[in-house]
Amino acid sequence: MITFQELANDLERHLHGTVDADFVRQQYRNSDNPGITALMSSIEHFLSDSDIRGKDINYREMQEQEMMKLIKLLRSGRIDDARGITFLQKSKAI
Numbered sequence: 874m875i876t877f878q879e880l881a882n883d884l885e886r887h888l889h890g891t892v893d894a895d896f897v898r899q900q901y902r903n904s905d906n907p908g909i910t911a912l913m914s915s916i917e918h919f920l921s922d923s924d925i926r927g928k929d930i931n932y933r934e935m936q937e938q939e940m941m942k943l944i945k946l947l948r949s950g951r952i953d954d955a956r957g958i959t960f961l962q963k964s965k966a967i
Contacts, residue, residue, distance in 0.1 A: 875906050881947035884916070888940050894920040908952050916943075919960045936960050 880901060886892045897920060904910050919936055926933035939958050946955040958964045 875901065875904050875909060877906075877908065877947040877950070877952065880909055880912075881944045884940060884947075885944050887920075888937065888944075894923065912943075912955060915956075915959050922960070935963055939964060 883892060883897055883900060887894065887897050897916070901909055901913055901916070904913070919940060922932075922936060926936055939960050942964065943955055943958045946952070946958070
């Protein structure tokens with residue numbers, strides 16, 4: 874079963890540009906982990922917004938901060954809190 878740690882590692886790699894969005898989609902879209910499957914719609918929002926992040930620095934900063942927050946939550950096992958990250962706006966301070 875794919876773990877939340879693996880997802881966090883690959884999201885961090887994507888954030889740093891070492892894997893692309895298609896890699897993340899292929900690895901996790903049909904995950905055998907229902908918790909990861911539940912998070913993928915929000916993660917897909919981040920993956921799909923690269924063009925907007927390229928044009929709007931404030932949006933990019935917000936989404937990248939949210940991604941770093943998601944990675945931290947996944948690594949610490951706080952999956953319920955991770956579900957609160959939508960990449961549409963800044964989530965509650967966690």
